[in-house]
Amino acid sequence: LNASDMGILLRDSILTNELSSPTKAAEYLLTGLPLVISKNVGDYSKFVSEHNMGIIVDNNINSMIDSWSKNFSKIISREEISNIATKVYSKQAILKKKLNILETYL
Numbered sequence: 251l252n253a254s255d256m257g258i259l260l261r262d263s264i265l266t267n268e269l270s271s272p273t274k275a276a277e278y279l280l281t282g283l284p285l286v287i288s289k290n291v292g293d294y295s296k297f298v299s300e301h302n303m304g305i306i307v308d309n310n311i312n313s314m315i316d317s318w319s320k321n322f323s324k325i326i327s328r329e330e331i332s333n334i335a336t337k338v339y340s341k342q343a344i345l346k347k348k349l350n351i352l353e354t355y356l
Contacts, residue, residue, distance in 0.1 A: 257283040260309055261291050268292070279303060279335035282328030286314065297338075303331045 251257075257278030261270070268290045275294040278285055285304030287295050298304045302324050307314045337343055 251277065251281040251283060254283055257285045259285060259287045259291060261288045263288070263290060276335065276339040279331055280339060282332035284325045284331060286318070301334055302326050
């Protein structure tokens with residue numbers, strides 16, 4: 251993944267994909283890869299859009315090219331992508347959240 255230029259996660263617009271949380275998206279983001287991701291893939295599409303971590307597409311090749319051309323310059327650096335993703339998706343971040351939950355109930 252570190253030798254890649256971008257991660258691509260294209261999914262059909264069906265309910266299963268809208269409710270999914272594909273591990274591959276987190277893997278891409280943790281390595282700092284900008285994502286080309288379909289609309290409504292779990293909460294990842296919104297997260298990527300809000301943080302300028304890639305391009306949200308509708309799975310039509312012409313609109314993908316157009317969207318990439320218009321939005322490429324807005325994508326943050328790989329280091330920034332990785333830093334943000336680490337705070338949300340890394341094992342260390344999740345472990346801290348789980349420990350906080352346990353401490354609350356013990």
